Amino acid sequence: MTQRPHHTAGRETAEGFTAAVCRAENGCGAADGRVLEALRGATQKVPFGVLVATGCLGRHLRCPHHEGNQVPRTGHRVVVQPCTRDRKPLGPAVAFGPLIDPTQAEALGAWLAEGLHQGLRPPPRLLAVRPSHGSES
Known part of the structure; x- marks a missing residue:
């Protein structure tokens, strides 16, 4: 299966990114340290890549600590914003996780290093898991 290009605003190419990784105490930040090392x-x-440790990313993706959420607590959640070399944001931020083993972080890293600037979509298996909300009408 061939990956389709992931288009960015104004046809500018993403040369870098800002990746925010949750380091909330007793939250995602308590996940396996080997995953964080692989991300680093x-x-x-x-x-032009920047990794930022931050608090809960609940406003960008649904945090597993919210009541009723069935997403596993283990694993790092990461939000990536593609950007130009002068840090101008390009396109929407993309949420990943939970990343529960270093090979997942390495796969994300490979996409950040190669696929992102080529305009390829991220590996679907790494995208953020959407929590269940119980029954919705």
């Missing part, structure tokens, strides 16, 4: 290593390979 991947970010260092991209000249």
Whole structure:
């Protein structure tokens, strides 16, 4: 299956990104440290990539600590904003996770290093899991 390009605003190419990783105490930040190390290593390979440790990303993706959410607590949640080399945002931010083992972080890193600037869509298996909300009408 061929991946289709992920178009960005104004035909500018994403040369970098800002990746925010949840480090909330007793939350995603309590996940396996090897995953965070793999994310750090991947970010260092991209000249215009920035990894930011932050608090809960609940407003960007549904945090597993919210009542009624059935997403596993383990694993890091990451929000990535593609940008130009001068940090101008391009397109929407993309949510990933939970990342529960270093190979997932390495796969995300490979997409950040190669696929993002080529305009390829991220690997679907890494995209953020949507929580269940119980029965909705």
